[in-house]
Amino acid sequence: MRPGSKLMVLSLTVFIVAAVALSVGPAKTSFPVVLQLRLPRVLLGLLVGMALAVAGTIYQGLLRNPLADPYFLGTSSGASIGIVLAGALHLRSPFWLYLAAFFFALLSIVIVYRIAQTHGRVPIQTLILSGILMTTFINALVFLVFSLFYRQSFMTLFFLLGTLTEGDPLLLKISLAVIPLSVAISWYFAQDLNVLSQGEESAQHLGIDPERSKKILFTLASLLVASAVAVSGMIGFVGLMVPHVLRMILGPDHRQLIPGAALGGALLLVVMDIVARTAAAPVEIPVGVVAALAGTPFFVYLLKRKKGEVF
Amino acid sequence: MLKTETVNFERRSMNGELRRRGGRRFFSSAVLSSWFVVFTFRPLWAMRIVSLLPSNTEILDALDVGEQIVGITRFDRPSAGREMVGDFFQPSLEKIVALHPDYLVVGQSASSRVTRRLQELGFPTVEVPNPRSLEELFDSFRLLARTVHREARAEEIIEDMRSRFQKITERSARIPKRLRTYIEIDTPFWTIGGHDFLSEAIGTTGAKNIFSDLERPSAQVSPEVIVERDPELIISFDLKAAQLARRAGWKNVSAIRKNFVIDDQDRDRLSRPSPRLIDGIEDLQAKIESLMIKNAPRL
Amino acid sequence: MLRLEDVSFRYRTTPALRHISLTIEKGEWLCLVGPNSSGKSTLLRVMSRILRPQSGSVELDKRPLDMWELPALARILTVVSSEDYFVFPFSVEQIVLMGRTPFVPRGRTESAHDYAVAHAVMNETDIWHLRGRAIHELSSGERQRVLLARALAQEPQVLLLDEPTAHLDIGHEWAFFDLLARLHEEKNLTVVCALHDLCLAARYSERVALLKEGSLLNVGHPQNVLAPKWIEQAFGVAVDVTWMGTGNRTLTLTPQLKGNPHEKN
Numbered sequence: 001m002r003p004g005s006k007l008m009v010l011s012l013t014v015f016i017v018a019a020v021a022l023s024v025g026p027a028k029t030s031f032p033v034v035l036q037l038r039l040p041r042v043l044l045g046l047l048v049g050m051a052l053a054v055a056g057t058i059y060q061g062l063l064r065n066p067l068a069d070p071y072f073l074g075t076s077s078g079a080s081i082g083i084v085l086a087g088a089l090h091l092r093s094p095f096w097l098y099l100a101a102f103f104f105a106l107l108s109i110v111i112v113y114r115i116a117q118t119h120g121r122v123p124i125q126t127l128i129l130s131g132i133l134m135t136t137f138i139n140a141l142v143f144l145v146f147s148l149f150y151r152q153s154f155m156t157l158f159f160l161l162g163t164l165t166e167g168d169p170l171l172l173k174i175s176l177a178v179i180p181l182s183v184a185i186s187w188y189f190a191q192d193l194n195v196l197s198q199g200e201e202s203a204q205h206l207g208i209d210p211e212r213s214k215k216i217l218f219t220l221a222s223l224l225v226a227s228a229v230a231v232s233g234m235i236g237f238v239g240l241m242v243p244h245v246l247r248m249i250l251g252p253d254h255r256q257l258i259p260g261a262a263l264g265g266a267l268l269l270v271v272m273d274i275v276a277r278t279a280a281a282p283v284e285i286p287v288g289v290v291a292a293l294a295g296t297p298f299f300v301y302l303l304k305r306k307k308g309e310v311f
Numbered sequence: 312m313l314k315t316e317t318v319n320f321e322r323r324s325m326n327g328e329l330r331r332r333g334g335r336r337f338f339s340s341a342v343l344s345s346w347f348v349v350f351t352f353r354p355l356w357a358m359r360i361v362s363l364l365p366s367n368t369e370i371l372d373a374l375d376v377g378e379q380i381v382g383i384t385r386f387d388r389p390s391a392g393r394e395m396v397g398d399f400f401q402p403s404l405e406k407i408v409a410l411h412p413d414y415l416v417v418g419q420s421a422s423s424r425v426t427r428r429l430q431e432l433g434f435p436t437v438e439v440p441n442p443r444s445l446e447e448l449f450d451s452f453r454l455l456a457r458t459v460h461r462e463a464r465a466e467e468i469i470e471d472m473r474s475r476f477q478k479i480t481e482r483s484a485r486i487p488k489r490l491r492t493y494i495e496i497d498t499p500f501w502t503i504g505g506h507d508f509l510s511e512a513i514g515t516t517g518a519k520n521i522f523s524d525l526e527r528p529s530a531q532v533s534p535e536v537i538v539e540r541d542p543e544l545i546i547s548f549d550l551k552a553a554q555l556a557r558r559a560g561w562k563n564v565s566a567i568r569k570n571f572v573i574d575d576q577d578r579d580r581l582s583r584p585s586p587r588l589i590d591g592i593e594d595l596q597a598k599i600e601s602l603m604i605k606n607a608p609r610l
Numbered sequence: 611m612l613r614l615e616d617v618s619f620r621y622r623t624t625p626a627l628r629h630i631s632l633t634i635e636k637g638e639w640l641c642l643v644g645p646n647s648s649g650k651s652t653l654l655r656v657m658s659r660i661l662r663p664q665s666g667s668v669e670l671d672k673r674p675l676d677m678w679e680l681p682a683l684a685r686i687l688t689v690v691s692s693e694d695y696f697v698f699p700f701s702v703e704q705i706v707l708m709g710r711t712p713f714v715p716r717g718r719t720e721s722a723h724d725y726a727v728a729h730a731v732m733n734e735t736d737i738w739h740l741r742g743r744a745i746h747e748l749s750s751g752e753r754q755r756v757l758l759a760r761a762l763a764q765e766p767q768v769l770l771l772d773e774p775t776a777h778l779d780i781g782h783e784w785a786f787f788d789l790l791a792r793l794h795e796e797k798n799l800t801v802v803c804a805l806h807d808l809c810l811a812a813r814y815s816e817r818v819a820l821l822k823e824g825s826l827l828n829v830g831h832p833q834n835v836l837a838p839k840w841i842e843q844a845f846g847v848a849v850d851v852t853w854m855g856t857g858n859r860t861l862t863l864t865p866q867l868k869g870n871p872h873e874k875n
Contacts, residue, residue, distance in 0.1 A: 286531075
């Protein structure tokens with residue numbers, strides 16, 4: 001099958017799964033329930049999944065590292081401290097939340113990148129380590145801000161665990177615009193990613209300005225992560241699993257991989273949200289928990305499989 | 312999974328009295344040993360008590376032993392002569408030691424290591440479980456009363472509360488129907504189940520918790536199910552009515568349509584297992600009645 | 611074609627190139643030789659605009675290198691390095707097609723012409739049979755030919771190479787250079803190649819530039835530059851030099867007797 005037709009099959013699957021997601025839920029399926037409750041949620045799941053998977057794809061390409069993921073790199077945490085800080089400073093308008101999430105997401109990935117980079121490369125060990133460092137540091141900051149500024153709103157804390165339950169409607173609308181747009185622009189820069197994944201000097205020899213492309217792509221990925229975290233909290237593993245599986249199916253060319261990851265991420269998160277909504281109904285499980293439960297074994301499998309192979 | 316743990320931990324610490332799973336362990340070894348200490352070595356002068364849960368502080372105040380309290384949490388109302396020692400899950404042990412308490416009043420929680428640590432330090436502790444019903448609420452008054460030797464006062468309070476609950480129940484019996492009620496204690500969609508004293512307390516006003524079938528004190532529930540169970544009354548501790556109405560698909564919920572939303576109650580008074588609860592419930596009933604009068608033609 | 615005038619470059623405070631002036635003619639083959647850290651790689655990286663010299667000027671086609679748009683530059687000049695590494699399982703064909711990046715507008719896919727060029731260079735470099743294989747399954751010799759093919763797919767006029775055969779055995783090394791020599795001949799390719807191996811430099815290049823501590827010691831015909839006097843000055847070893855073979859292109863270096871440990875006793 002050609003990559004084009006594989007993408008077609010994938011988008012068809014996304015449609016089918018979305019339809020299933022609309023018809024499955026803890027309440028009896030009726031027109032208003034589907035239209036008013038499930039549709040926004042399925043839409044949110046599609047968007048957030050898309051954002052996380054494409055962000056993961058970009059990070060993996062830029063860092064030349066197939067184990068990169070917004071959650072493990074501390075970018076999601078970065079976005080979360082932005083949101084928590086904005087809340088602590090009473091900047092509760094979605095605009096400020098968004099801006100803060102984006103700024104801190106970008107800041108944290110740049111710092112992680114700087115820490116991990118040695119001799120122009122980003123070795124797997126230092127990358128994972130600096131990601132963990134960043135996550136730990138920011139989580140501590142989040143708790144600090146909480147104990148200093150917040151009294152009752154553990155809602156925000158719980159929200160950081162990742163759930164598609166309820167988003168601010170305005171934030172949702174912003175994400176609805178930002179996520180597809182960022183995905184589209186990332187797609188436009190897909191060849192840059194292909195070339196950059198072979199080293200920055202090589203990229204320049206092939207006529208791509210590595211510094212400029214890196215800035216654009218890091219910004220796009222951070223925008224995607226900030227959007228996802230702002231509306232749904234921190235959900236891990238989607239950004240790791242999806243690009244991996246799709247690279248096996250579509251090959252490593254980012255011009256197919258980015259739209260593929262967008263579709264695959266949407267698919268995966270909607271499926272996981274079906275589980276989150278229905279497994280313990282009427283009680284809800286945060287989808288971030290479902291993702292971690294499903295993702296950890298996958299991560300272990302990846303580590304085992306990759307042993308001995310050259311990164 | 313580590314993450315989940317931490318977050319749960321924090322949830323409880325900020326509003327512990329509402330969230331903790333209750334267990335009826337009045338005769339647990341810890342409590343027995345503390346009684347032993349109290350009975351044997353009780354000095355003749357006033358006791359020094361550190362209370363690590365706001366609800367217990369309120370109970371002790373109601374038992375007229377407020378002047379014995381020397382340490383409180385950051386969620387208590389600050390008061391002269393009472394030092395803030397942090398909160399139940401993160402108390403400052405140094406501050407507690409410096410206060411020379413005769414004993415500590417703590418909540419009962421499986422996940423808390425604080426109680427054990429305090430016992431190791433040699434402090435007698437009284438563990439008050441989170442009440443799952445009104446009867447258990449009264450039991451917790453009695454437990455504390457025994458510790459401070461105010462059993463008679465406790466019975467007075469309980470009698471008073473019982474009779475006022477009785478009145479509330481009688482009044483609400485005149486309401487033509489029992490209102491299906493959704494109680495949101497926190498966003499998004501955190502509610503209380505049937506195993507929480509508040510579910511029963513609110514029930515006396517004629518409001519029936521739509522999630523009383525949940526066999527746990529609290530949970531995050533599916534918005535679909537809330538809409539499906541179509542509450543006729545919403546009691547919200549956090550969001551205002553206008554914010555609730557903006558939720559997707561909530562326009563047609565009966566409570567929203569008829570504006571049967573109560574969003575202005577004193578959260579602490581209504582949610583803490585303390586004697587003040589009855590004031591909160593009385594106010595709640597008055598509020599429900601006024602809503603009903605306002606909407607009488609449509610009911 | 612490529613003109614360097616009084617170029618100096620420092621890494622932070624360490625000088626790497628000192629006042630280098632060098633002109634490379636169109637269609638010539640110049641080898642850069644010299645001891646370790648004599649500035650060969652640095653000079654190549656200055657020529658390919660990876661590094662910008664702190665003073666002096668570099669001109670390509672009479673135009674300062676900085677004035678070139680990167681894609682335009684990539685259509686004229688490119689680099690084959692031995693340092694590329696591959697994380698993702700791109701196929702050989704995909705890698706070679708990446709050489710067409712400077713010709714393909716962003717957001718577009720390669721045209722039939724791009725494919726034709728890529729296929730042609732794959733045939734020239736004898737990697738056509740590998741086209742479907744993933745790059746990291748290949749041997750280093752094959753991989754080096756793929757990197758050469760990717761550079762050739764850019765249809766460059768100037769090809770810069772930095773120790774392209776560093777990891778290859780002697781058979782693959784010679785095969786690689788024979789291939790490069792043929793392409794140099796057929797396409798009138800300007801080749802600038804940094805090499806450790808003086809014999810290789812002597813065999814293939816038309817001119818040799820000898821560097822030491824960032825300075826250009828001598829540049830010219832191999833037989834003039836690779837003379838005992840200059841070699842001793844650059845490398846600090848006394849050698850005897852013999853030229854043999856067709857066109858006197860085969861260089862043999864023999865240590866001078868007094869320095870030979872076997873002769874000592």
